[in-house]
Amino acid sequence: MKKMMTVLSLFAALNGWAQTKEEHSMSDLMGTWRNGSGAGLDIVDSNTVYIVCGGQRKKAFATVSDIRKNPVNFNLTVRDSSKVVTLKGLLLIVNDDMLQWQVFDSDTKPASFSYNRGDMLFLKRIDKLIN
Numbered sequence: 001m002k003k004m005m006t007v008l009s010l011f012a013a014l015n016g017w018a019q020t021k022e023e024h025s026m027s028d029l030m031g032t033w034r035n036g037s038g039a040g041l042d043i044v045d046s047n048t049v050y051i052v053c054g055g056q057r058k059k060a061f062a063t064v065s066d067i068r069k070n071p072v073n074f075n076l077t078v079r080d081s082s083k084v085v086t087l088k089g090l091l092l093i094v095n096d097d098m099l100q101w102q103v104f105d106s107d108t109k110p111a112s113f114s115y116n117r118g119d120m121l122f123l124k125r126i127d128k129l130i131n
Contacts, residue, residue, distance in 0.1 A: 023068050024093050033099055033123035040123045041101070049076060051087075060087075074101070097125040 026046045034040035034052070042050035042057070049062040058078055065073035074091035077084060092100040102120045 024070075026064070026067055028093060028096070029064075029067070029091075029099075031125050032127040034126050035121050035123055039121065040126075041099075051076065051078065064091075071100075094122075099123040099125075 029043050030045065032040070032042050038055075039053045042052060043062075044050070046064055047062055049060045051058050051060050058080070060076040060078045063073075063075040063077070071090040071092040074089045076087045076089070078087065087103050089101060089103040094100055100120065100122055
């Protein structure tokens with residue numbers, strides 16, 4: 001009887017957790033995001049993103065997979081003079097004011113975060129939206 005009650009309690013707890021799982025939308029990503037050194041992202045909408053690094057702000061075109069997934073496939077295409085560079089990455093919404101962003105330098109990227117590949121940034125929300 002004790003085992004049965006324990007199993008039922010576990011199912012009730014998991015069911016409650018699944019119902020309270022928060023789904024995110026693109027509006028959750030829009031805003032100004034920076035790390036401690038000032039590098040980061042200005043996300044204007046689902047397509048327009050600015051990459052900020054070393055005092056420079058470059059416009060990029062974003063490709064975002066299903067925002068309800070965690071992590072989200074977050075690829076950026078940047079035109080730099082005569083060439084086009086694609087940054088393949090993953091983005092995790094940690095909470096309302098923190099993002100985890102990892103950029104991979106190779107053509108293949110893992111389905112989840114990898115601590116031995118790519119550059120990982122933790123970005124804090126500075127402002128809701130920048131234009």
